[in-house]
Amino acid sequence: MAEYLFLxxxxxxxxxxxxxxxxxMIMKGHQEFGERNAAALRGGNxxxxxxxxxxxxxxxxxxxxxxxxxxxxxxxxxxxxxLVEAPDLDAALAMAKxxxxxxxxxxxxxxxxxx
Numbered sequence: 001m002a003e004y005l006f007l008x009x010x011x012x013x014x015x016x017x018x019x020x021x022x023x024x025m026i027m028k029g030h031q032e033f034g035e036r037n038a039a040a041l042r043g044g045n046x047x048x049x050x051x052x053x054x055x056x057x058x059x060x061x062x063x064x065x066x067x068x069x070x071x072x073x074x075x076x077x078x079x080x081x082x083l084v085e086a087p088d089l090d091a092a093l094a095m096a097k098x099x100x101x102x103x104x105x106x107x108x109x110x111x112x113x114x115x
Contacts, residue, residue, distance in 0.1 A: 001085045003042060003111035004092040009076040010104030012049050014079055022102070029100030037084065044082035076104045083111075 013104060037082070050070040059065045068076065082099065086092040096106045 001087055002092075003074045003083060003085050003091075004096075005109045005111060006044075006082040006084060006092075006096050007078055007101055007107040007109065008080045008082070008099060008101060008104065009107065010101060011075060012077050012079070014103040026102060028099050033082075033098050033100065036098065038096065040084045040086060042083040042085055044080065046080040047078060050077045079104070 010031075017020050053070045054070070055069065055071050056064045056069050057067075084092065084095060086095060089108070092110075096108050099106050
C-alpha cells in the first residue's frame with residue numbers, strides 16, 4: 001500500500017466568516033470522514049490561519065530570513081491535511097472526494113519513499 005497526503009485548501013475569509021451552523025456542519029463532515037476511513041488514516045490536523053505562519057528562507061550568508069506570514073498571498077490557503085494509506089491513486093482520489101471542502105479543494109500527493 002502507498003501513502004498519500006491530502007492537502008485541504010480553502011478560502012480563509014469564507015471559513016472565518018462562516019456561521020456557527022456552517023462551521024458545525026464542516027466539523028461533522030470531518031468527523032464522519034474520519035469514521036468512514038479510520039482504517040486508512042495515518043494522521044491529520046487542521047492548521048491555524050496563515051496570519052499565524054512564520055516563514056524561513058536561507059539568506060545569501062549562513063543565516064535565514066524570518067518573516068511573518070505564509071510564503072505567498074493566495075485566495076485559497078492550506079487549512080489542514082490527512083495522511084492516508086491506499087492501494088493506488090484511484091482509491092486515494094475516491095477517498096479524497098469525501099473530504100469536506102465547502103470553499104476550496106483537495107490536492108492529493110503521493111508520499112515519496114527512499115530506499
